[in-house]
Amino acid sequence: MTIETPAPVAKRMPTERTHHGDTFTDEYAWLAGKDDPATIAYLTTENAYTEARTAHLADLREQLFEEIRQRTQETDLSVPARKGGHWYYTRTVEGQQYGVQCRRAVHDGETDPPVSQDGAPLADEEVLLDGNVLAAGHDFFALGAFDVSPDGRWLAYSTDFSGDERFTLRVKDLTTGELLPDEVPGTFYGTAWSADASVLFYVTVDDAWRPNRVWRHTLGTSASEDVVVYQEDDERFWVGVELTRSEKFLLIDIHSKVTSEVLAIPAGNPTGAPVPVAPRRQGVEYTVEHHGHRFLILHNDGAEDFALAYTSADAPGDWVPLIEHRPGTRLEAVDAFENHLVVTLRANGLTGLRVLPIGGGDSHDIDFPEPLYSVGLDSNPEYRTGQLRFRYTSLVTPDSVYDYDLVTRRMIQRRQRPVLPGPDGRPYDPAGYEQHRDWAIADDGTRVPISLVCRAGTPRDGSAPCVIYGYGSYEASMDPWFSVARLSLLDRGVVFAVAHIRGGGELGRRWYDQGKLLAKKNTFTDFVACARHLVEAGWTATDRLVARGASAGGLLMGAVANLAPDAFTGIVAQVPFVDALTSMLDPSLPLTVTEWEEWGNPLDDPEVYAYMRSYTPYENVRAVDYPAILAVTSLNDTRVLYHEPAKWIARLRATAPRGDYLLKTEMGAGHGGPSGRYDAWREEAFINAWLLDQLGRA
Incomplete structure (x- = not known):
């Protein structure tokens, strides 16, 4: 049987693009018409x-x-993570496409996460959100936000049923299981609660799909009454919002590909004006983590592979060095806990974790046995904790979850992803x-x-x-x-x-x-x-x-x-x-302007145009x-x-x-x-x- 190759006949006249003296004929530009039946x-x-x-x-x-x-344990359960008086986890069920978000109350004297037998539900489980129920009747389903309020009562979550990353935000009362009338369409990723859980912050995008606004929503009110807390008009920059692990500050993160700025709002005063931790300077990137009376600043100001400093949380100002820049050791993130800091880094092509005790004691890197591996932090929602949870994997080692005692340095494997026997019936053997x-x-x-x-x-x-x-x-x-x-x-x-x-x-x-x-x-x-x-x-x-x-x-x-x-x-x-060149020449398209600092701006710079045109x-x-x-x-x-x-x-x-x-x-x-x-x-x-x-x- 002969299979005919589709003939891509130009349905429209070819489009000619002329920039910086160069003309390019695009015979297939008509395919950009998503609503065109052709x-x-x-x-x-x-x-x-x-x-x-x-x-x-x-x-x-x-x-x-x-x-x-056959190799996947279809009914499974993640390692529960403790936050306040609950253990939070996700279950999957054989035959079901999506995860089920759950929690279970912490029992008296319980310190280790509860263990499931063969992925079965935990006793006294509370189902917070079932993706399979939400997805019913839809060909596509994605969860954007999933954010439980500090007091554990409210769940803010958002859904997308088309794949275009435009989400509808809703709030669920976890004490009754009822949805509040609060509903906000057209939101992006990222939400943050105020300390008393009366206010929810969220993000929306502009016409070019750029997250550009942070909004404040008061629980129980209409979305029409929501207030814009911050709007970014420079099209190179994206915005995001989060609540610090300490639950003391709301942070608005503003970043382009090469420059960033962070604004802080006390979580106990959600209507307060955002205060810059440090004003933006072209080419300077920094992130902020709250710890006690200070903001930790991970930055590249005169530090190609980044350095760690701090400034006052009450009156941000000069940066005091904490970890000096060391070429070849890229500092990627800092996470603050009450008595320890943990730095995620990479050196010699491998990821790593460094622990810095507060108030005395030597810092140390956590050792791992394989020559090739990946390690990174898992869910660590508690600020006052002596344990660190991280994920570990390699090309031959299934995804593993460990709890690490930050004082004794004892490491406990909580789970390794099960790999069931394959077609030959033999168990998976990394050897x-x-x-x-x-x-x-x-x-x-x-x-x-x-x-x-x-x-x-x-x-x-x-x-x-x-x-x-x-x-x-x-x-x-x-x-x-x-x-x-x-x-x-x-x-x-x-x-x-x-x-x-x-x-x-x-x-x-x-x-x-x-x-x-x-x-x-x-x-x-x-x-x-x-x-x-x-x-x-x-x-x-x-x-x-x-x-x-x-x-x-x-x-x-x-x-x-x-x-x-x-x-x-x-x-x-x-x-x-x-x-890429056609996209980078059209600033009305999603992401184009924000991408110019990655690829260059061929619209205004003939050298960039010629270079991109060549590849x-x-x-x-x-x-x-x-x-x-x-x-x-x-x-x-x-x-x-x-x-x-x-x-x-x-x-x-x-x-x-x-x-x-x-x-x-x-x-x-x-x-x-x-x-x-x-x-x-x-x-x-x-x-x-x-x-x-x-x-x-x-």
Whole structure:
């Protein structure tokens, strides 16, 4: 049977874009018309084509889905976290898509979190919110806010049923189970309660989807009476709001990509005027944590990898150093508890935790046994506590939760994610897999780290298939993580590699700075160098190597496809930012102005325009032999609009018609794809089946 390739006929006259003396013709600009029936018809046709072209993988997709399901403990319960007189936790139930948010009262003398048998509900459980009930009748469901008031009586929560990240905020009385008439549509992430729980703060966005206003809502009143507490008019900046762990201050966080400012309001005086902790200065970033009579300031003022200081909480002023800047040790966050501070940091490409006792005693770093791992704080809502909860994982160690005694330094594993036996019936054994750190040499001589995981004994003779993953933007680090779905690849002999390329934050702020703005191409050449190194080192061969990335990592995929189409046999680009120049030229689009400090402003700067024009994937499609490409997107994505990959695939087909290009659009989802866990597993099974097909392991 012959499967006809969709013909992306230009439904409108081509659009010409002229900037700084350069003219670019966009034949597929009409696809940006989301409300145009022709656009929906085209996306539907592409979905049908993709389904037909991958029909031979249907059995494999189902097998991979069942393997994920088989290895997952579907009825499960998170480690309860104590806040006040309750333990809070989330349950999942076999067959149900979404989590159930619960709490249970703390029993007399109880210090350790209660334990569930096989994920069963705890005795005397109180269900706060059931995502499955809320999601009933909807194809998509996402929870934005979930915020219990300090007195434990009220729950503020928000819901999104389309994937566009516009939430409706509601308040539930946890003593009666009734919803208050208070309802606020069109809100964003982030809420904060006043100390007496009479006032709720929330955030809304402007027409460009930029969070720009913080509002004050008095419980029991109409949303029409709500008051704007702060409005940010500089389009480079976002705003957020939170209540400090100490519950003494409400903080309004205002930040661009390179500059920040924090305003404080006493939580006991929610109608008070916000006071700057420090005025914004271009290029200076800082975050604030409250501790006793001081504000802790984590900042980069003269400190590339950040330093820690403090100032008076009563009258913020000069910053007093607490931890001096140390090049190569990136301080990422500080968390304050009554008698201890905990600093999250990274050094030598690995994350870490440093404990600083208050009032005497030496600081110390918590030690971990594996050469490659990721560690970070878990839920720690209590200010007056002697324990720290953190998460730990690696490429071979399932997600684990530990409680750490801040005084005795005793570590207790509260839970490790269960990995049930796979198709062979044998329990998961980390010893059956290997993780490695390797290094590639970039074009300019820079050493680029690569993390790898494979089955134990995988040959290094170039015969193994390999998937290489990358991101490389926003200082986001792709630290080692465990994946149940990945086991299905590893058990079929696939090597999985993560390229820690510049533009990410794995090796500190300088690593990020060397992969942004007019140095962005380092991100792409680093990735190609990593791919070629894997071949040279015998991990794989070019015809057995597939690249994968999402969002800004999807831009990476499009760029390396143009830069080195011979380096890969296949490419998966999820919600890919492949039409970046067009987006950055339109300040009316979501996120554009806020992104100029990441990519540059091509609208006003001809050098930035020329530089982006030279690498943006859509503009640089060539008549060459490309690897097979699978692009996955979502119709309601507000971060990377669906038409970017739709236009890219159309241009690839028209310019390089000998290639194999597929487009899959989720018609009822947002940037994160399907919202239910089973739907997400099916999406992953779809992608992994396609990967295995390209790698010759289907």
